Amino acid sequence: MRGHKASILADDNLRRYTPPSPGNSGSTLEALAAVTRYRRGQEIRSPRSPAESWYRVVIGVVGRCAVRAGGRRQIVDLLLPGDFFFDSMPPVDQHCSVEAVVEGTVVACYSRERAERLAAFDPDVAHEIRDMTAAITWRLEEQILILGRTTATKKIGCFLLKMAERCSKSETDKNRMALPISRYDIADHLAISVETVSRSLTELKQRGAIALAGTRQIRIVDRAALDDED
Amino acid sequence: MRGHKASILADDNLRRYTPPSPGNSGSTLEALAAVTRYRRGQEIRSPRSPAESWYRVVIGVVGRCAVRAGGRRQIVDLLLPGDFFFDSMPPVDQHCSVEAVVEGTVVACYSRERAERLAAFDPDVAHEIRDMTAAITWRLEEQILILGRTTATKKIGCFLLKMAERCSKSETDKNRMALPISRYDIADHLAISVETVSRSLTELKQRGAIALAGTRQIRIVDRAALDDED
DNA sequence: CGCTAGCTTGAGCCTACTCAACACGGGTGG
DNA sequence: CCACCCGTGTTGAGTAGGCTCAAGCTAGCG
Numbered sequence: 212m213r214g215h216k217a218s219i220l221a222d223d224n225l226r227r228y229t230p231p232s233p234g235n236s237g238s239t240l241e242a243l244a245a246v247t248r249y250r251r252g253q254e255i256r257s258p259r260s261p262a263e264s265w266y267r268v269v270i271g272v273v274g275r276c277a278v279r280a281g282g283r284r285q286i287v288d289l290l291l292p293g294d295f296f297f298d299s300m301p302p303v304d305q306h307c308s309v310e311a312v313v314e315g316t317v318v319a320c321y322s323r324e325r326a327e328r329l330a331a332f333d334p335d336v337a338h339e340i341r342d343m344t345a346a347i348t349w350r351l352e353e354q355i356l357i358l359g360r361t362t363a364t365k366k367i368g369c370f371l372l373k374m375a376e377r378c379s380k381s382e383t384d385k386n387r388m389a390l391p392i393s394r395y396d397i398a399d400h401l402a403i404s405v406e407t408v409s410r411s412l413t414e415l416k417q418r419g420a421i422a423l424a425g426t427r428q429i430r431i432v433d434r435a436a437l438d439d440e441d
Numbered sequence: 442m443r444g445h446k447a448s449i450l451a452d453d454n455l456r457r458y459t460p461p462s463p464g465n466s467g468s469t470l471e472a473l474a475a476v477t478r479y480r481r482g483q484e485i486r487s488p489r490s491p492a493e494s495w496y497r498v499v500i501g502v503v504g505r506c507a508v509r510a511g512g513r514r515q516i517v518d519l520l521l522p523g524d525f526f527f528d529s530m531p532p533v534d535q536h537c538s539v540e541a542v543v544e545g546t547v548v549a550c551y552s553r554e555r556a557e558r559l560a561a562f563d564p565d566v567a568h569e570i571r572d573m574t575a576a577i578t579w580r581l582e583e584q585i586l587i588l589g590r591t592t593a594t595k596k597i598g599c600f601l602l603k604m605a606e607r608c609s610k611s612e613t614d615k616n617r618m619a620l621p622i623s624r625y626d627i628a629d630h631l632a633i634s635v636e637t638v639s640r641s642l643t644e645l646k647q648r649g650a651i652a653l654a655g656t657r658q659i660r661i662v663d664r665a666a667l668d669d670e671d
Numbered sequence: 672c673g674c675t676a677g678c679t680t681g682a683g684c685c686t687a688c689t690c691a692a693c694a695c696g697g698g699t700g701g
Numbered sequence: 702c703c704a705c706c707c708g709t710g711t712t713g714a715g716t717a718g719g720c721t722c723a724a725g726c727t728a729g730c731g
Contacts, residue, residue: 277586280670285589287582297575305586305670327568334561341557344574345527351581352517356507358588359515359632361688363719394678402589404720409679426678426727440510591720593687624710634688639711656710 243326244319249311255318256309263298263323266309271316272391276399278306286312286400288350289392291377295343297323312392363403367411368437370401371421375431386431394426475550479541485548486539493528493553496539501546502621506629508536516542516630518580521607521621525573527553542622588632596631597641598667601651605661616661624656 246269249255255273257264266273273290289312290296296309311318330337353373360366375388394412398405415421420436421429431437476499479485485503487494496503503520519542520526526539541548560567583603590596605618624642628635645651650666651659661667 277589283591285586287585287589327571330567331564334557337560337567338557340571341574344571344578347578348574348581351578351585354585355517355581355588356515358585359507359517361513361718393676395676405677406679406721407719410719413679591686623708625708635709636689636711637687640687643711 243322245321246317246319249316249318251311251314251316254308254310257298257320265295265297265321265323265326267295267319267321268292269317269319271314272312273309273316273318274312274396274400275309276307278308280305284399285402286396288347288354289396289400291391294350295347297347312396358402363401363407364411364414365439366401366403367397367408368415368420368439370397371415371429371431372434372437375429386434388429388431390427390429473552473555477548477550479546479548481541481544481546484538484540487528487550495525495527495551495553495556497525497549497551498522499547499549501544502542503539503546503548504542504626504630505539506537508538514629515632516626518577518584519622519626519630524580525577527577542626593631593633593637594641594644595669596633597627597638598645598650598669600627600631601645601659601661602664602667605659616664618659618661620657620659 245257247255249271255266268290270292273294273296274286275288275290275296277285277287279285288296298309326336326340330340357366357369357373360369371388374390375385378388378391379385392400394405394408398408401408412421412423415437416423418436420431420433422432423429475487477485479501485496498520500522503524503526504516505518505520505526507515507517509515518526528539556566556570560570587596587599587603590599601618604620605615608618608621609615622630624635624638628638631638642651642653645667646653648666650661650663652662653659
């Protein structure tokens with residue numbers, strides 16, 4: 212994106228699909244990053260300070276969840292390696308948490324206060340921060356569009372396309388994907404029941420839109436059948 | 442928000458719909474604002490340049506819509522006076538637009554490029570921009586939580602609470618609200634049919650959760666019955 | 672070997688969508 | 702003025718899709 216200058220927040224060592232930007236010596240902000248490994252289901256918190264922090268997923272999957280009073284969980288935002296997220300202010304009425312969705316998830320944590328101080332000096336850092344908040348907004352809007360679909364099968368199809376897009380960045384086959392999360396997590400993400408997730412997948416398989424190898428290996432056969440509009 | 446210092450982007454002059462006067466020795470960014478009035482359903486575009494812009498709703502309601510192939514419209518984000526929004530990159534597969542939802546909507550438009558240049562000099566402006574993007578993120582997440590509700594009545598109830606919160610800022614009665622949009626727009630916002638919107642409202646009325654005076658005047662009677670969790 | 676977690680499939684019920692009809696109000700034109 | 706139309710809102714009947722409850726199935730693991 213911002214070509215010539217090295218990305219300060221996204222260290223090449225940690226980020227997988229970062230645009231090549233060498234020559235970055237003495238990155239101030241990266242030195243502040245605290246990289247932590249989490250077990251599945253473990254809550255993600257700032258290890259150094261309870262204040263607001265910025266995070267970036269390095270390995271695995273992170274879910275920003277809201278737990279309703281009835282015990283139902285909803286994964287508001289699903290974060291893959293390279294994605295940024297913030298400590299969110301908890302909503303007034305429902306409990307909100309951030310947790311690792313897969314085992315061995317690795318997250319880099321930055322101090323928000325110091326990052327903002329750095330941004331005040333370096334306009335490029337400020338611009339980069341805006342880019343990454345734009346990415347957050349973009350993900351959320353896509354999620355709203357998915358949730359607005361009429362049937363569960365369309366939601367699943369759209370979700371699979373989006374996940375394939377995000378999972379297979381800079382990979383050979385954009386139609387092959389190792390689904391990183393369980394059916395239960397998909398259900399909580401799309402606000403449908405697990406049984407319906409399973410039924411929709413088998414329906415898509417029988418319709419010839421996708422092909423399954425095991426439960427997690429998914430190959431997209433007919434893209435048009437997946438984003439099939441109303 | 443930011444205490445003693447006056448907000449630069451949200452100047453009271455713009456709230457009163459004052460066209461920017463050239464040579465104004467006041468706020469730099471305010472002078473860049475182009476304030477335009479829109480008819481209902483009219484698409485909102487930058488009047489001065491096709492480049493990316495920042496907008497703020499002054500009067501009325503703005504909807505950021507996605508139109509599917511089947512003709513179904515979805516209002517991804519609903520913006521009330523004081524809310525900011527950006528030109529969004531159109532999604533690849535579905536057409537996206539920004540339009541005035543009520544007649545006589547007034548929108549202030551800023552040059553993104555010049556605002557960013559100003560932000561590079563003034564850290565307070567930069568912080569303010571971050572605050573306003575955080576507000577966008579916050580709205581979208583709330584919308585996802587609403588769409589994740591199980592039944593249409595719960596969606597409507599949650600939506601009413603959110604709207605009452607946003608409509609009656611700095612007003613006397615937080616339980617009384619003049620609903621600014623039609624049932625059809627609510628339906629497109631919550632991804633349910635118009636008939637279901639109407640049915641849910643009558644159900645809430647009969648249940649004693651709300652009281653209706655006409656079709657748009659709504660009084661919230663029992664808040665607990667509206668955000669009733671699963 | 673039994674246990675558990677993840678996944679699938681079936682049966683019945685309930686919700687929301689669709690189609691349809693009707694009520695109401697504000698316009699416009701005869 | 703009334704007649705009419707159109708946009709909005711409400712209500713009803715029938716249908717389709719998703720949820721719940723329940724059972725079974727597989728794989729990994731102590």
